[in-house]
Amino acid sequence: MDTAQALVMLMQGWGIIGALVAAVFLVIGIDRIDEDAQGAYIFRPLLIPGVLLIWPLVLWRWWQIESDAAAWAARYRPVRASYGPAVVLMSLGIIVIVIAGLSVRQSWPDEIAPVQLSAGADQ
Amino acid sequence: MSEKPFFVGYLPAPGPLRGFLILISVLLIAGLGTAGYLMGAAQDDPGPGAFRFDYGRQTVTGVVEMTPYPVIHVVEGNDRIKPGDSFMMTAGGKSGVDSRAMPLNGQLAQVSGIVLERGDLYMMQLRGGRNGLRAAEGDAPDIAAEPQGRWQLTGEICDGKCLAGAMRPGRGLAHKACANLCLLGDVPPIFVSSQPVLGTEFLLVTGPQGTRLPRDAYDYVAQFITAEGNITKRGDLLVWEIEPDTIRLAGEDLE
Numbered sequence: 113m114d115t116a117q118a119l120v121m122l123m124q125g126w127g128i129i130g131a132l133v134a135a136v137f138l139v140i141g142i143d144r145i146d147e148d149a150q151g152a153y154i155f156r157p158l159l160i161p162g163v164l165l166i167w168p169l170v171l172w173r174w175w176q177i178e179s180d181a182a183a184w185a186a187r188y189r190p191v192r193a194s195y196g197p198a199v200v201l202m203s204l205g206i207i208v209i210v211i212a213g214l215s216v217r218q219s220w221p222d223e224i225a226p227v228q229l230s231a232g233a234d235q
Numbered sequence: 236m237s238e239k240p241f242f243v244g245y246l247p248a249p250g251p252l253r254g255f256l257i258l259i260s261v262l263l264i265a266g267l268g269t270a271g272y273l274m275g276a277a278q279d280d281p282g283p284g285a286f287r288f289d290y291g292r293q294t295v296t297g298v299v300e301m302t303p304y305p306v307i308h309v310v311e312g313n314d315r316i317k318p319g320d321s322f323m324m325t326a327g328g329k330s331g332v333d334s335r336a337m338p339l340n341g342q343l344a345q346v347s348g349i350v351l352e353r354g355d356l357y358m359m360q361l362r363g364g365r366n367g368l369r370a371a372e373g374d375a376p377d378i379a380a381e382p383q384g385r386w387q388l389t390g391e392i393c394d395g396k397c398l399a400g401a402m403r404p405g406r407g408l409a410h411k412a413c414a415n416l417c418l419l420g421d422v423p424p425i426f427v428s429s430q431p432v433l434g435t436e437f438l439l440v441t442g443p444q445g446t447r448l449p450r451d452a453y454d455y456v457a458q459f460i461t462a463e464g465n466i467t468k469r470g471d472l473l474v475w476e477i478e479p480d481t482i483r484l485a486g487e488d489l490e
Contacts, residue, residue: 210274214277217408218408218458218459218484218485219459220279220429220459221389221390221429221459221461221485221486222429222430223429224389224429224430224461224485224486225389225429225430226386226387226388226389226428226429226430226431226432227386227387227388228384228385228386229384229385229386229387229463230384230385231384232381232382232383232384232466232467
């Protein structure tokens with residue numbers, strides 16, 4: 113398996129798990145943790161793309177609220193606390209990706225000349 | 236109550252925050268402008284390829300040959316396309332004209348369309364249906380294939396249409412996905428040689444023994460590679476039969 117296939121398989125796996133989480137959360141979970149969502153269904157399909165992408169966060173928040181594991185405000189604090197480092201890391205990541213891309217880019221091999229290995233039949 | 240200044244979007248910015256706001260604005264504009272300039276300057280020259288709508292519609296007559304990609308060897312030319320020229324053909328979008336050309340293989344045909352030109356490489360985007368390609372009256376002269384021997388070339392496999400001017404850039408890694416889609420749609424593939432071969436840097440590239448470009452080679456499209464294969468001159472067009480098992484990245488040794 114090459115790198116491209118591994119990346120595609122990783123994304124497919126992430127998406128499949130996200131789809132399962134979306135199905136369970138939007139059918140069962142959302143009614144259990146948000147009483148305002150009870151009886152409201154039209155908006156739920158709109159959440160599917162988001163759940164596909166951030167399903168670990170959805171599961172964590174669901175567990176936090178369902179289990180009363182933390183006080184109300186504390187359920188949100190860890191996520192907000194990570195915004196700062198995330199912004200810095202993503203900014204640095206863009207710079208690193210650009211520099212890495214430029215550094216591994218091939219240069220046009222104009223110094224390599226064509227080589228005739230054998231003559232043609234009528235040459 | 237806190238004396239810390241607080242910015243509200245619909246009110247004038249508090250005094251202590253104005254300097255910060257100006258500084259950030261200047262840094263953002265200058266920084267993004269500089270980043271844009273540097274990224275643009277790092278890109279390769281897209282080259283002079285273009286659709287030549289300024290030439291108007293071109294109509295010529297010639298012999299159709301499936302190499303296996305459709306080529307026409309001009310017999311009756313016009314002001315721009317001379318008898319003896321050979322050029323590749325394509326359809327609109329990311330598709331070739333194989334299905335239209337195959338029934339006319341070896342026969343005289345009239346072709347009509349718009350020329351794409353990049354240096355001494357040109358091809359024609361044919362009009363739709365029989366308006367673009369139709370059988371013509373007359374006997375088709377034989378087009379002799381002239382073997383030019385086996386060659387090791389270094390360069391890049393591109394799709395002929397984008398390279399000739401349908402897109403800018405029409406080659407390079409940023410264009411790889413588009414090039415592969417064009418090749419899957421039967422647009423003729425072109426090899427751009429690092430240095431001229433027998434007088435030209437552009438060769439039609441096929442698989443061994445006149446087969447289509449093997450799918451194994453698609454992974455190397457838009458990368459700079461070295462490979463081996465036989466070159467045959469058909470009309471005034473060079474056709475390189477690339478051997479996929481000899482393909483490696485330029486600069487790498489053959490294992």
